[in-house]
Amino acid sequence: MKKKLGIGLLSVIILLFLSYYFIVNGLPKSFSIIRGNESILNIRIPLDLYVSSNNNTELSINGKKIKEEHLKINAGELVVKGENIGSSDLKFKLFGFIPIRSITVNVLPEVEVYPGGQAIGVLIRSRGVMVVGSSFVEDSNGKRHYPAQNAGIRVGDKILEINKEPVNDKMKLAVLIQEYAKKDEYINLLVEKRDGSQKNVSLRPVQNKEGRYMIGLYVDDGVAGVGTLTFINPKTKEYGALGHEIVEANSQMPIDVREGKIIEAHISGIHSGQRGLPGEKLGTFFQSQQEIGNIEKNNKFGIYGSLYRIPENPYFKEPIPVAMNHEVKQGPAKIYTVLNGGKIEEFNAYIEKVFYQSGPSEKGLIVNITDPGLQEITGGIIQGMSGSPIVQNNKLVGAITHVFVNEPTKGYGIFAEWMIMQTRINMDSRAGVK
DSSP states (O other): OHHHHHHHHHHHHHHHHHHHHHHHHHSOSEEEEETTOEEEEEEOOSSOEEEEEOOTTOEEETTEEOOSSOEEEOSEEEEEEEOSSEEEEEEEEETTTEEEEEEEEEEEOOBEEEEOOOEEEEEEEEEEEEEEEEOOEEOTTSOEEOHHHHTTOOTTOEEEEETTEEOOOHHHHHHHHHHHHHHOSOEEEEEEOTTSOEEEEEEOOEEOTTSOEEOSEEEEEEEEEEEEEEEEOTTTOEEEESSSOOBOTTTOOBOOEEEEEEEEOEEEEEEOOBTTBOOEEEEEOOTTSOEEEEOOEEETTEEEEEBSSOOOOTTOSSOEEBOOGGGOOSEEEEEEEEEEBTEEEEEEEEEEEEOOOSSOOSOOEEEEEOOHHHHHHHSSOOBTOTTOEEEETTEEEEEEEEEETTEEEEEEEEEHHHHHTTSSGGGOTTSSBO
């Protein structure tokens, strides 16, 4: 009898463990659905499962509304639907009283945008002057000095002030060093370290053999490059582009935007990608050209701002919906980008893998360029193609972000859902909401 009881107890423990394992590993901590649409969750459990909700969004599972009291659900395919915009917590319990999992469900308005594809010139001016390298100062006697390095200034730091005077321009910094060094033996710098902390630094500039005062640093105050527009909201004129963060090339530190603008660019040539050697678009634009928009934000999901006019994409006369990441499937897709001049072209691609994510993250897709024409011209994904929109089933699902260096036909993409979240589109019911 004791042996049977022991076996029975062990069986119950195993069932409980398996139920917990399948639920925890089979369900995300959170996910988003479009109001009125459905999302499918798959769950396999050997025991009775119950679910309850605060019901802020009128959620239903398999056609049954979830209320505060527990609703018994069958294992298998769970079809979740939300009628009201908002956020709710689904609480899953075994037998109705053993807590197993809580899931946050965000019900969002449907957002429609124009896919991009246009080539853009990107100009960003940083907040402060970025330290991108260190060096020595050689005096008239041939002796080497390291004033900045000895004062603790490192690559990745920013110089914000000199003698309490703000500096955002590398030329202004150089001029002020000359002026103050002639008056005083030491100068005072306000430096922002890589971790965001600020520090007052006092150092003595050294006069080099040409007679100029130097502190032994290489600095920069901005970047310029070519990328691709991803989407445009037709009502707010907000845009998203690139799908990844812009960093300073030497320090690999993100650019803290003080001001920025995007300019219409023309692609004048292509360096095709090869195994181990990424290709690139050769773009031309001039700072004197009329800007088409500003840059308000630069983060790991791309650059964002507002357009002064909406450029055309000939493939989309009307805006299309933005897909939630659970709607994206392995299979054929289209990408849009410019290879010559300013003309957007459509190319075939294949979404090989989808990494379903419960919160904003990079690298949600693996995309394979299958279009023979694009492969012949570029070899696959190349620099400057970042931000090229990916469309599947007439929905914007993401953007190209990175190439696989050793397999240039393949690369990563970011979900459009996370890019949209960086804008005010989802927070404004007037902005493209149906």
